Amino acid sequence: MKIGIIGAGKLGTVLGQLAQKAGYQVLISGSGAPSKIELIISVLLPQAKALTTAAVAQQANLIILALPLHQYQTLQPADFAGKIVIDATNYWEPTDGPATELLLPGISSSEMIQQQLKDSQVIKALNHIGYHDLADQALPAGSDNRKAVALAGDHVAAKQQVAEIVNDFGFDPVDIGQLAAGSLLEPGSPVFGASVAREQLQQLIQDYAALKKIDNSKNA
Amino acid sequence: MTKQKFDPAKIDFGLDSFGDIPLSASGQLLSQAAAIRQVVAEGVLADELGLKVIALGEHHRADYAISSPDVVLAALAARTKQITLASGVTVLSSDDPVRVYERFATLAALSNSRAEVVLGRGSFLESFPLYGYDLRDYDLLFEDKLSLFAELLKERPVTWSGKTRSSLKQMDVFPKTEQALPVRIAVGGTPASVVRTAKYGFPLTLAIIGGRAERFLPYVQLYQRAADQYQQPIQPLAVHSHGLIAATDDEAKELAWKYLRESFVKVGQERGWAPMGQEQFNFEINEGSFYVGSPETVAQRLARTIKQLGVSRFELAYGAGGLPAAQRMKLIELYAQQVVPRVRELLAEEE
Numbered sequence: 208m209k210i211g212i213i214g215a216g217k218l219g220t221v222l223g224q225l226a227q228k229a230g231y232q233v234l235i236s237g238s239g240a241p242s243k244i245e246l247i248i249s250v251l252l253p254q255a256k257a258l259t260t261a262a263v264a265q266q267a268n269l270i271i272l273a274l275p276l277h278q279y280q281t282l283q284p285a286d287f288a289g290k291i292v293i294d295a296t297n298y299w300e301p302t303d304g305p306a307t308e309l310l311l312p313g314i315s316s317s318e319m320i321q322q323q324l325k326d327s328q329v330i331k332a333l334n335h336i337g338y339h340d341l342a343d344q345a346l347p348a349g350s351d352n353r354k355a356v357a358l359a360g361d362h363v364a365a366k367q368q369v370a371e372i373v374n375d376f377g378f379d380p381v382d383i384g385q386l387a388a389g390s391l392l393e394p395g396s397p398v399f400g401a402s403v404a405r406e407q408l409q410q411l412i413q414d415y416a417a418l419k420k421i422d423n424s425k426n427a
Numbered sequence: 428m429t430k431q432k433f434d435p436a437k438i439d440f441g442l443d444s445f446g447d448i449p450l451s452a453s454g455q456l457l458s459q460a461a462a463i464r465q466v467v468a469e470g471v472l473a474d475e476l477g478l479k480v481i482a483l484g485e486h487h488r489a490d491y492a493i494s495s496p497d498v499v500l501a502a503l504a505a506r507t508k509q510i511t512l513a514s515g516v517t518v519l520s521s522d523d524p525v526r527v528y529e530r531f532a533t534l535a536a537l538s539n540s541r542a543e544v545v546l547g548r549g550s551f552l553e554s555f556p557l558y559g560y561d562l563r564d565y566d567l568l569f570e571d572k573l574s575l576f577a578e579l580l581k582e583r584p585v586t587w588s589g590k591t592r593s594s595l596k597q598m599d600v601f602p603k604t605e606q607a608l609p610v611r612i613a614v615g616g617t618p619a620s621v622v623r624t625a626k627y628g629f630p631l632t633l634a635i636i637g638g639r640a641e642r643f644l645p646y647v648q649l650y651q652r653a654a655d656q657y658q659q660p661i662q663p664l665a666v667h668s669h670g671l672i673a674a675t676d677d678e679a680k681e682l683a684w685k686y687l688r689e690s691f692v693k694v695g696q697e698r699g700w701a702p703m704g705q706e707q708f709n710f711e712i713n714e715g716s717f718y719v720g721s722p723e724t725v726a727q728r729l730a731r732t733i734k735q736l737g738v739s740r741f742e743l744a745y746g747a748g749g750l751p752a753a754q755r756m757k758l759i760e761l762y763a764q765q766v767v768p769r770v771r772e773l774l775a776e777e778e
């Protein structure tokens with residue numbers, strides 16, 4: 208299976224390493240021509256293929272977004288049509304600019320991406336743990352004190368597949384509900400920047416959902 | 428696997444400060460002015476004890492007193508003999524490369540060529556709105572200004588045009604230095620920044636503020652590969668990480684929890700990060716990038732990192748949070764007098 212990664216920065220290269228280690232083939236792109244990231248990829252992800260973003264999206268079976276959020280409108284819906292897209296991005300004012308100019312009121316940033324990629328199944332995941340913790344804390348399934356990664360999305364089968372990938376990457380997947388519940392994973396959340404084990408993650412999310420009055424019931 | 432050659436006797440050890448505001452003996456925060464004078468006293472001590480570098484960061488925030496590192500370094504130039512006087516970092520993106528050159532060339536004159544400019548994009552961003560820059564130009568500003576700065580370092584009349592400041596046509600800048608001004612680039616974890624550093628032929632400083640140090644080995648390899656590709660020399664590697672040294676492990680851990688962790692929690696809060704928990708703290712101390720403990724513990728962990736990455740210079744960021752002034756002085760003494768010789772010993776044993 209081919210995993211495509213859009214963004215070859217801190218997060219994209221670490222996710223690429225986790226994917227390679229788990230035996231996936233990795234296709235990756237940056238903001239420009241593949242030649243711009245070839246050197247980086249040749250050292251940090253030697254078995255991956257550097258392509259344009261369009262080619263990554265078209266050729267991969269599943270795509271992970273690891274680019275700055277404010278770039279989301281450059282993603283062409285047709286390239287991603289019919290595919291599962293893992294949204295690992297976050298709104299981050301210093302890089303993304305004022306919230307009012309980017310975010311849409313009342314919805315999570317992942318729902319905004321879903322509106323852009325309307326023919327894809329967007330699942331929010333892998334966004335709430337720092338990239339170095341993703342690199343340092345990945346552990347085989349069943350390990351003591353394995354850390355958990357939350358995921359949110361509207362498509363049950365797609366979530367199932369993303370859960371498998373999260374597991375293959377070295378983390379316990381925790382389904383926290385619909386894509387709207389993705390707002391529970393955004394900056395300011397008690398799980399944002401926290402690498403904790405499954406029970407603790409579930410507890411933190413539950414308490415935070417109650418506090419924010421956000422529905423985190425699982426879709427059947 | 429290529430590693431830089433290193434001789435344990437030749438590794439340089441230094442200190443980094445952002446000008447954190449220490450507590451006084453009676454538990455009051457010093458004024459920012461007093462905090463700056465405290466750093467000068469610490470620089471003098473570091474010089475006397477034979478540490479090789481003091482690097483002062485530029486910040487524009489209430490919790491850090493130093494916004495003009497070069498001015499503080501100038502005071503140190505007058506009172507020290509051998510220590511390298513560096514910034515850590517100069518936020519070039521929101522500065523003017525011409526002025527950066529002028530200030531540090533002046534510092535070089537005052538210090539008999541002990542000045543060093545460490546450039547970086549910086550992890551704090553207050554300087555952008557303060558000086559009227561748009562954060563969305565973060566990358567462009569750094570790239571563009573670095574290209575001018577690299578020209579200025581040649582110390583010949585410069586003709587340059589770019590996107591972020593007015594052009595120069597055969598303009599010369601002064602004072603000229605007696606030895607070329609040393610420059611480093613400090614990077615956090617962005618692979619493209621590592622490549623850019625190599626492309627310009629500048630030495631790389633890795634700011635490793637969290638996680639296992641060996642995670643950065645691929646970045647060292649990336650730097651080397653990029654230097655080869657751009658036909659630039661592979662320059663000595665420096666690493667910067669936080670540390671807290673006290674007489675015993677327990678004392679150091681307690682102080683680190685109280686001050687170092689607290690400073691991370693505070694900054695994290697502003698950025699929407701959950702506070703660092705006990706488990707993460709322990710991980711950073713035992714396996715990650717907090718060099719915390721007795722001199723022996725810290726020396727063991729440092730020796731490991733230095734060897735793993737092939738580090739030529741290690742800079743200990745000390746005094747994070749409100750660590751009281753007396754403990755900061757003690758930390759510097761323990762570092763210079765016990766940790767440094769012990770690290771050299773450990774590395775020599777392993778050779």
Ligand SMILES: NC(=O)c1ccc[n+]([C@@H]2O[C@H](COP(=O)([O-])OP(=O)(O)OC[C@H]3O[C@@H](n4cnc5c(N)ncnc54)[C@H](OP(=O)(O)O)[C@@H]3O)[C@@H](O)[C@H]2O)c1
Nearest residue numbers: 214215216217218237238273274276278296297334337338
């Ligand atoms: N860092 C973390 O710990 C972490 C953890 C979880 C989530 N995140 C989120 O992940 C995203 C990326 O963060 P990062 O820290 O990895 O940033 P980063 O190091 O700056 O990397 C961003 C990458 O995206 C690329 N890019 C920019 N515009 C693009 C476009 N239009 N199409 C394709 N690629 C593009 C950049 O390429 P160029 O260099 O060519 O511009 C760069 O390779 C952010 O939304 C962040 O909030 C980060």
